[in-house]
Amino acid sequence: MINFKAAPESPQKEFSGPKYLKSGLKDNKEYSLVLDLDETLVHFAAKEKKFKIRPGCVQFLKDMSQLFEIIIFTAAQQDYADFILNHIDKNEKKLIDHRLYRHHCDFDNGVYVKDLSRLGRDLKKTIIIDNIRDNFERQKNNGIEILTWISDPEDRELYKLGSFLKNI
Numbered sequence: 001m002i003n004f005k006a007a008p009e010s011p012q013k014e015f016s017g018p019k020y021l022k023s024g025l026k027d028n029k030e031y032s033l034v035l036d037l038d039e040t041l042v043h044f045a046a047k048e049k050k051f052k053i054r055p056g057c058v059q060f061l062k063d064m065s066q067l068f069e070i071i072i073f074t075a076a077q078q079d080y081a082d083f084i085l086n087h088i089d090k091n092e093k094k095l096i097d098h099r100l101y102r103h104h105c106d107f108d109n110g111v112y113v114k115d116l117s118r119l120g121r122d123l124k125k126t127i128i129i130d131n132i133r134d135n136f137e138r139q140k141n142n143g144i145e146i147l148t149w150i151s152d153p154e155d156r157e158l159y160k161l162g163s164f165l166k167n168i
Helices: 058-065 078-088 133-141 158-164
Strands: 033-034 041-046 050-053 068-073 098-099 106-108 111-113 125-132 144-145
Touching: 041 078, 050 078, 058 068, 058 078, 058 158, 078 098, 111 133, 125 133, 133 158
Parallel strands: 033 068, 033 125, 068 098, 125 144
Antiparallel strands: 041 050, 106 111
């Protein structure tokens, strides 16, 4: 499922407080790609006490990191997220430019909302990928809702998404 609308031309309500990221994208990249962690890139199997990586995840990050500033924005706690992200990025060293966690989210009506206006990036050049639409409700036009992934080894969503994003 790929459902993306370009950000509207009219300005969106901007957060006026301090931004989470320093100004300026790395390596002269034009766009920022914000990625959710759980059920988008990985799934934690509680019964097995281990996490599983979505098919194509590492290759997707390699490919997208050449084109976009990569920001992981998760509603997970930092120690849990860092454990997984350090494993995913251990051999590649810095596919991920920035990491944001639960304490960076706004808790609103039972949902951890990821407010992209707090990033300090041009919203017209910021895309968020998440399996839960409510997580990017404040900037719906910036979002691509990806199918939730639990364990399907035949899943190809990241491959399809990568092909789409390469053409932006």
